Amino acid sequence: MIYRPENADMHVARGRAPRLLDELRRVLRVKHYSLRTEQIYVDWTRRFILANGRRHPRDMGAAEVEAFLSHLAVQGNVAASTQNQALSALLFLYREVLGIELPWLDGVTRAKRPTRVPTVLSRDEVTRLLARMDGRPWLLASLPYGSGLRLMEALRLRVKDVDFSRNEITARDGKGGKDRRTMLPRTLADPLRREVERAHHLHEADLRAGFGAVWLPHALARKYPAATREFGWQYVFPSAHRSRDPRDGQERRHHFDDGMLARALKKACREAGIVKPVSAHTLRHSFATHLLESGSDIRTVQELPGHRDVKTTQIYTHVLNRGGQDATSPLDR
Structure with a gap:
């Protein structure tokens, strides 16, 4: 056929x-x-x-x-x-x-999984990188480094999940469908408040224009039909323009485009003279590494970025090994 x-x-x-x-x-x-x-x-x-x-x-x-x-x-x-x-x-x-259960695929030639340590920026490199960014890209780059959020967790952040009184952020429906709480750095509190105010103005304008509904996951829109237009459910980082959802054709305001952040990071790296490949995930790696460097407990570092297994967190202890910097090379002797 x-x-x-x-x-x-x-x-x-x-x-x-x-x-x-x-x-x-x-x-x-x-x-x-x-x-x-x-x-x-x-x-x-x-x-x-x-x-x-x-x-x-x-x-x-x-x-x-x-x-x-x-x-x-x-x-x-x-x-x-x-x-x-x-x-x-x-x-x-x-x-x-199709309702077909495939047998165990023993005949597959497996691609080799290389053993690599994550790319991590030094504190000085992070400072130089963020100093060459501003506005919303700066804030979105600061969240993975300041709170350990994944990029999509930051982009999909809802207003109700930022608790300024407790300096806390709740990451919803993260990897594995899990929720978790992490820190809200004091440095980011005021910039985040300004983003929430901006989102509120956009939401009010959308409501006046007959829109204002936001996409809700897992049939919550049917269970709580009024919630789609409540401000607490709106994105902290809404898009500048409304667009049609490809799943149901409704016109809504989606969240900020991650491609814009990637371009801003690339430009900032070039201006800062950083030759390492840098993404939002690199800043998340740096978050975990610098916490361990400052003496934080490995279980705490496991929970804040949302690692399912402590073995994932232990990868950063290899980064702390510093390639033998505590030893003296025979050539220097």
């Missing part, structure tokens, strides 16, 4: 039974997967179909999945995380959408 994935989105509009990619999207949304995960899983499914001559996945099985994943590792030379992402997408497709 030949399947044409590029035509998948046309059939719902024509009143036909949903095609594979439409059904994949529907199941992902029913199970409350994020929009990014939905886009990634749909893309891997499309690539798998095209790599097998447009055959329908129902007409294929473990042998084709193993061959596809092995090709990614051998010919594609992808990272282990990329191969695992493709595997997760295909397992979801077969198990949740």
